[in-house]
């Protein structure tokens with residue numbers, strides 16, 4: 250009924266917020282897409298309601314390719330596919346009564362007279378629990394509670410008798426006590442009208458309550474998708490396991506991760522290679538996609554320890570000398586730094602002369618004095634820098650850098666250490682080489698598909 254094929258959305262800054270999502274929602278199915286913040290949920294939702302067009306891939310609704318359909322052609326399709334937004338307060342026009350808002354889609358689609366639209370609104374209001382409907386009809390959003398507003402939003406979506414409801418966190422902004430009631434209402438409606446639901450949420454509990462299939466997203470990709478019961482009972486992807494482990498469960502013997510994975514979710518603009526979860530994964534293997542960035546991250550982690558940071562800075566030099574180049578990390582070995590570079594000297598001299606000329610307009614003597622003293626200062630700084638360089642004995646010594654790196658990598662987590670294919674030196678570089686890696690892709694495993702090399 251609703252089919253997403255290899256959807257991608259790349260923003261102007263190069264961020265691939267959605268990076269190859271395929272998902273099919275069959276008629277009568279209730280599917281949730283679950284992901285942490287930054288996973289790309291909002292971007293996906295905007296593409297699903299066609300307010301944001303994908304960079305590539307296709308969206309089909311009832312067999313029709315609607316990916317790049319014009320708004321005019323989409324209108325009849327929008328009737329069958331209604332959207333529920335997260336924020337019920339922002340979804341209702343404050344200047345319209347609740348009844349008018351609910352009846353409005355019928356008027357927009359030109360399918361009913363005023364009287365018919367009002368009657369239909371009263372019927373649906375009763376069905377969603379906005380009672381007594383005749384009284385509620387004339388109320389304004391400001392007079393309603395959060396739960397009542399969300400009921401009104403649901404009624405407005407239902408009035409066109411859609412087949413598919415796409416909902417973005419439909420209960421996230423409601424009080425805990427009201428959430429269950431709204432979800433129950435959504436369950437009743439789906440049973441009564443044979444609705445198909447596609448939920449987007451960060452909340453596993455909501456998804457469990459209402460959905461029979463779930464897709465777990467991480468950094469723009471689906472990492473596990475399949476039967477909800479199977480996944481809740483026995484999550485396979487380490488990220489899903491971590492996510493489910495973070496929900497309190499009554500069975501103390503169940504094997505779950507106790508804590509959420511280490512570290513932050515990486516920036517989607519620079520996603521990790523291979524499996525995007527590998528830097529945080531507690532069961533990562535050398536085959537999971539280790540890359541130069543992981544070495545840089547490990548150096549960052551080491552720098553929290555003062556002694557390690559000083560040693561690394563002294564021997565490896567500053568971060569500007571380290572550059573990922575595909576599967577290779579190139580570390581330029583600091584050249585013998587003998588004072589200021591030619592460019593630095595030239596720039597300083599120009600700055601001094603310009604300042605001198607400005608002052609020369611006031612007094613030629615002051616100007617000349619300034620130029621002379623400025624040039625002497627540049628030479629003095631250069632001499633001091635040469636002395637400092639000499640004192641530190643910074644000669645290019647790739648071998649020393651290589652052996653320090655070998656020491657560091659020896660202490661790195663095992664999968665990272667084992668995935669380094671070679672440490673090599675050239676005249677002025679040390680190279681840390683990894684095998685090129687690929688995303689493992691979705692693999693079939695027990696009633697679901699999972700994107701992990703362990704399966």
Ligand code: ADP
Pocket residue numbers: 260261262264265266284285286287288289290291292293516517518
């Ligand atoms: P979620 O809703 O799951 O938190 P989003 O879809 O909002 O995720 O964002 C996914 C990633 O895409 C984030 O890294 C975000 O910074 C980036 N992103 C979202 N919108 C834009 C945009 N307009 N331009 C550039 N990057 C964006």
